[in-house]
Amino acid sequence: MKTKTEILGSYSHSNAGRLGIFLLASAVAIPALAQQAQPAAPQDAPAAQSQPPAPPASASQSNSKEGFWGRVNPMARKKWVRRQTDPINDRLNELDGLAAKNAQAIQDVDARAQAGIKQAQSAADAANQTATAAGAQAQQASTTAQGAAGHVDQINGTVNGLDAYHQVTEAEIKFRNGSPILTQDAKDQLDTLAKSVDGQHGYILEVEAHAPGAGSAGIQSSQRLAEAVNRYLVTEHNIPVYRLHAVALGNAVIADTTGTSDPNAKSMRVKTSSVHIRLMENSLAAQATAPPQGL
Numbered sequence: 456m457k458t459k460t461e462i463l464g465s466y467s468h469s470n471a472g473r474l475g476i477f478l479l480a481s482a483v484a485i486p487a488l489a490q491q492a493q494p495a496a497p498q499d500a501p502a503a504q505s506q507p508p509a510p511p512a513s514a515s516q517s518n519s520k521e522g523f524w525g526r527v528n529p530m531a532r533k534k535w536v537r538r539q540t541d542p543i544n545d546r547l548n549e550l551d552g553l554a555a556k557n558a559q560a561i562q563d564v565d566a567r568a569q570a571g572i573k574q575a576q577s578a579a580d581a582a583n584q585t586a587t588a589a590g591a592q593a594q595q596a597s598t599t600a601q602g603a604a605g606h607v608d609q610i611n612g613t614v615n616g617l618d619a620y621h622q623v624t625e626a627e628i629k630f631r632n633g634s635p636i637l638t639q640d641a642k643d644q645l646d647t648l649a650k651s652v653d654g655q656h657g658y659i660l661e662v663e664a665h666a667p668g669a670g671s672a673g674i675q676s677s678q679r680l681a682e683a684v685n686r687y688l689v690t691e692h693n694i695p696v697y698r699l700h701a702v703a704l705g706n707a708v709i710a711d712t713t714g715t716s717d718p719n720a721k722s723m724r725v726k727t728s729s730v731h732i733r734l735m736e737n738s739l740a741a742q743a744t745a746p747p748q749g750l
Contacts, residue, residue: 620735630728635683649692657737662701665725673705
């Protein structure tokens with residue numbers, strides 16, 4: 456352990472060192488302070504006295520002369536920058552607000568325009584659909600009208616053709632001496648005629664009976680001939696009675712349709728007993744079924 460004497464010696468040595476440093480700093484500082492306190496040269500005094508005192512600088516000038524970094528306190532630059540930039544920031548904020556307002560107005564106008572365009576497009580689409588539907592209905596109505604017109608024409612043709620018959624074929628049945636007995640040749644002709652109308656519709660058979668007798672005797676004789684022909688067709692071939700139209704003409708004059716007689720002669724007298732049969736077909740029946748075959 457150190458003795459008391461050693462402790463006191465070390466303490467005195469440290470204090471002496473500190474005192475020396477203090478004296479050295481004082482020796483350096485005193486000349487500098489003396490140089491700053493020295494008055495100005497005498498030759499400069501009259502010039503200073505002749506010049507008027509400068510006016511005190513205003514607050515704005517002092518602020519403008521502070522410079523960016525300040526003159527008194529380095530922290531003063533923040534306040535100076537803030538004073539310089541606050542009006543600009545206010546103007547920028549105002550411009551930002553105006554720009555935002557304009558952008559919002561443009562967005563609202565665009566939204567309304569888009570909504571109007573969509574509404575107009577929807578109305579146009581609805582009108583187009585309505586026009587398309589109306590066109591389809593008009594086309595359907597036109598088709599229906601054409602079908603109705605065709606049906607009316609068909610009905611008119613049917614009505615007009617109810618009594619329109621045309622001759623398909625004919626046959627001449629001869630009788631001997633006015634006897635109503637059918638010969639084999641007469642039966643063969645009637646058989647052929649009956650086969651031609653088998654399964655057909657819309658036909659009639661015109662039966663004209665002729666006999667050479669005069670007056671009522673000739674008529675009665677021709678009536679028996681017509682009945683013989685009708686009887687054979689009904690009983691042997693099941694020809695419906697309503698399709699047979701018979702007439703007894705006796706010795707009535709027959710019109711010359713052959714064109715081989717004398718041109719001045721307009722008629723021929725009946726000289727033999729005969730039955731003239733004509734197969735007549737309706738024009739409507741000819742459209743649905745094949746016409747009867749000719750003899």
